[in-house]
Amino acid sequence: MDTVTAPGLIAGSLTTLSFAPQVVRAWRTRSTADLSFAMLVVFLAGVLLWIAYGMVKEDVAILAVNIVTAVLIGLILSLKTRNG
Amino acid sequence: MDTVTAPGLIAGSLTTLSFAPQVVRAWRTRSTADLSFAMLVVFLAGVLLWIAYGMVKEDVAILAVNIVTAVLIGLILSLKTRNG
Structure with a gap:
């Protein structure tokens, strides 16, 4: 941990993991029209x-x-490409 | 620029500015149902x-x-809260 220390790692984990519920939502609903391409x-x-x-x-x-x-993000983008 | 050098700054600018088109879209359409709260x-x-x-x-x-x-993100969240 030289450039990123513990608080930075927690912050980075939050901003990364935040996309998991978006993947789940887009996968379940197959509706991604409101997401900006x-x-x-x-x-x-x-x-x-x-x-x-x-x-x-x-x-x-x-x-x-x-x-x-x-x-x-790649998963969300592929769902967006498929479902519009 | 001690911890973040030029390439990091460009990467950070891209990930930051990416939310601008989402704000514009959510503002215009008033439709945010597909965005995960x-x-x-x-x-x-x-x-x-x-x-x-x-x-x-x-x-x-x-x-x-x-x-x-x-x-x-605050702007998108307030539109999401208002429009569901």
């Missing part, structure tokens, strides 16, 4: 950049939270 | 923790991106 795409781009940053900095915490976030 | 609340909690972290670390970059994010 631009939000999902730009957010995913930012998260992928965080992953690249984590790789260069060799920071496992940044890598871990952002890989999980990328998977969750 | 739990996602918004947990995400906001994480962002507020990031702000506290930025204050303790006296990190202007972390503070800036997270204050803007908190405002945008």
Whole structure:
């Protein structure tokens, strides 16, 4: 834990795990019309950049939270693409 | 720029600005049923923790991106509360 200390890790876990209920909701309802496509795409781009940053900095915490976030946003985006 | 360098700042800007199109969409359509309330609340909690972290670390970059994010998520949350 060099660049991210415990409070940062808790904050990062919250912002990452927050997308889990959105995945569940989108999966159950198959309704994603109210989700902004631009939000999902730009957010995913930012998260992928965080992953690249984590790789260069060799920071496992940044890598871990952002890989999980990328998977969750990817799931929401694929549901959005399918259901509109 | 001690803990967050340029690539991190770009990544942070993307993940922050991504919520702007969601605010615009929710404002225009007044339809937020597909947005997970739990996602918004947990995400906001994480962002507020990031702000506290930025204050303790006296990190202007972390503070800036997270204050803007908190405002945008707050707007979406208030529209969600009003429109269901």
